[in-house]
Amino acid sequence: MRYEIQEVRHEIRDCRSVADVLAGHDEAELPTVVARHVGECLRCQAELSGLRRLRRSLRELADAPVGVDPALHHEILFALDRADERSNRRLVRATAATIGGLAAAAGVIVVASRQIRSIRLAG
Numbered sequence: 001m002r003y004e005i006q007e008v009r010h011e012i013r014d015c016r017s018v019a020d021v022l023a024g025h026d027e028a029e030l031p032t033v034v035a036r037h038v039g040e041c042l043r044c045q046a047e048l049s050g051l052r053r054l055r056r057s058l059r060e061l062a063d064a065p066v067g068v069d070p071a072l073h074h075e076i077l078f079a080l081d082r083a084d085e086r087s088n089r090r091l092v093r094a095t096a097a098t099i100g101g102l103a104a105a106a107g108v109i110v111v112a113s114r115q116i117r118s119i120r121l122a123g
Contacts, residue, residue, distance in 0.1 A: 001053055015043050 018041070021034045030038070038044045096119070 015041060015047070018044050018105070019047050021053055 018034055021031070022038070022044070025031075025034075038048055047093055
């Protein structure tokens with residue numbers, strides 16, 4: 001959640017509100033009033049330091065290769081294929097039902113229009 005500078009001025013009542021702003025901004029984008037508070041408050045400096053460590057760890061995790069057991073990889077792909085086949089079968093059934101419903105509606109319209117025409121010719 002990003003705060004505009006004007007909003008932040010009204011919300012800095014305690015370190016908890018500053019922690020919310022710290023979590024929602026990059027350090028370079030901190031509103032001036034928040035940066036000033038962090039510069040003076042040891043508790044918020046510790047919070048910012050913890051967030052730096054967390055961001056660094058997350059970046060390292062994003063680049064780390066993940067080893068996956070080949071059997072597990074096969075099972076996952078197999079389960080996805082099965083789920084895909086089921087959804088394809090459902091789609092075919094739904095399409096067939098829709099086409100059947102449209103055909104029935106067209107049949108009703110044809111029969112009704114013939115009856116109306118025969119009534120006009122008779123009348």
